[in-house]
Each structure stands twice: as C-alpha cells, then as structure tokens.
Amino acid sequence: MTAWAGWLLLAVGLAGAVLAVTQLREGGARLPWTAGLAHGVAGALGLGLLVLAAARGGASPPAGTDGFRAAALWVLGLALLAGLILAALRWWRGRLAMFPVGVHAALAITGLALLAARIWGG
Numbered sequence: 001m002t003a004w005a006g007w008l009l010l011a012v013g014l015a016g017a018v019l020a021v022t023q024l025r026e027g028g029a030r031l032p033w034t035a036g037l038a039h040g041v042a043g044a045l046g047l048g049l050l051v052l053a054a055a056r057g058g059a060s061p062p063a064g065t066d067g068f069r070a071a072a073l074w075v076l077g078l079a080l081l082a083g084l085i086l087a088a089l090r091w092w093r094g095r096l097a098m099f100p101v102g103v104h105a106a107l108a109i110t111g112l113a114l115l116a117a118r119i120w121g122g
Contacts, residue, residue, distance in 0.1 A: 001053035002069060006119045009046040009076070013112055015039050020101050036090065040083055047076050050115070061118055068118035076111035079104055
C-alpha cells in the first residue's frame with residue numbers, strides 16, 4: 001500500500017509542477033480554481049493512503065530506511081498545510097507569489113524523496 005501511495009503522490013507532484021509553472025510564468029494563464037482543488041484532493045488522498053499503510057505496517061523496509069515513511073508523513077503533512085495556506089492566499093489575493101509556492105514545492109519534493117527512498121531504496 002505504501003507503493004500505491006508513492007505512485008499517487010508522484011503523479012500529484014508532477015501535476016503540481018505543471019500547475020506551478022503555468023501559474024507563476026509571467027503573463028501566464030490564470031488557471032481555474034478547480035485545477036488546484038483537484039491537485040489538493042488527490043494529494044490529501046495520497047497522504048491518507050500513506051497513513052493507512054503506516055498503520056497497517058507491512059513488509060520490512062530496505063536497510064537504513066526504517067524511519068523514512070514516518071518522516072515522509074510529517075513532511076508531506078507540512079506540505080498539505082502549506083497547500084491549504086496557498087489556497088487561502090489564492091482566494092484572498094487572486095494570484096500566487098513565488099515564495100509560498102516554493103515552500104510548498106520544497107516540502108512536497110522532500111517528502112517524495114523520503115518516501116521514494118523508503119519504497120524503492122536498497
């Protein structure tokens with residue numbers, strides 16, 4: 001189940017990269033709010049799947065990656081919180097600034113890297 005969460009979160013991350021580049025490009029098209037909502041819902045589902053996988057336990061992780069799933073959960077949870085802040089900023093200001101998008105992306109990429117090392121490491 002951890003691998004399924006990893007694949008889903010990877011797809012969400014790729015979609016988020018497209019959203020960020022489109023939104024932040026100078027003169028870029030303003031995306032419909034439903035695109036961000038779909039990205040957020042899919043990310044929350046992936047995080048929920050990861051929580052379920054952690055609760056169930058499962059196969060032993062590759063050597064040296066024992067705490068990576070828990071670390072990925074925390075970091076991806078922070079990315080979800082940053083995404084909620086982004087949604088609020090978009091609601092109030094209309095357009096997003098680079099810094100909060102960068103913080104959200106950095107947290108998400110870090111969480112994905114930890115999760116990938118846990119799943120496919122070794």
